[in-house]
Amino acid sequence: MPGPTSFAVIVGAMKCGTTTLFNELAALPEVCGSVPKEPMYFSRPGWDDGLSRYQALWPDYDPAIHRLALEGSTEYAKYPDFPNVAERIAAFEAEHGLSFRFIYIVRDPIELIRSGLAHGQNAGWFDGDRERLFRHLVQVADFEQQTTFYRETFGPDRLHIMQLEALTADKTATLARLCAFLEIDPPSPFEIGGTASRLNSAEQRKADLDAAAGAEHLDRLRALKGIYGKVVPREMREQLRPTLQRMAGRVLRRPEPQWRISDAEQVALRNALAEPVAQFADRYHLDRSGWTPL
Structure with missing residues (x-):
């Protein structure tokens, strides 16, 4: 069975709802989602190994059903850490006679950076180097720079440029505009459940980490409980309970990650982003009324 030749790629921006958007589009009958969602094919070595290797990312593709193959790799809009992605895709497209369209979703850049700090620190990006992580996120949030490569x-x-805030506020209209750009049928109102749910959010990630840590400690405590009950008399256990509970609270309490943007970082990102974000918003007539002022 022939593989896909028409592609839609969510190139970014990270922490702007790309996972949610990918799932919304992949659920449409004419769209086949990649496996995995973020193959990062054109940002890593081996991108020029041939068409069949790229097409293998869509094992469920059926040319009788699907009009588009979809992937969503946010590394494609993380210049300069991952350079030359647009040029690679253009060369790949020309060599194999393919067709690519690109989707870029944005949000309040301050919220992007705040969420990215939480995500990156939890995931251990850059070996915990917060300063380097912050610089990386400021580059990601320079929407004008990241999209220049695709426009040129x-x-x-x-x-196609879209806002997370618009997707959340009016999913039906926002997806309809996107589907018109992709030249596919939009979902019916009955297939859309109100506002867009947020996946892969910082809050969800932190809750998952807390739950995992709690389960790990609980398993350890259960293993010790039997020994403790046999060695320490019941009366003494009752006397020690309040003290042990306070000690356990101190041991199990997770330190709060440094997610807050410092005053110095606020100044740095304002100097770096105020002009390009305004230029980008004006270019695409974005509504910045709900965004944190830069």
């Missing part, structure tokens, strides 16, 4: 390489008509 493929032309503005093959790049």
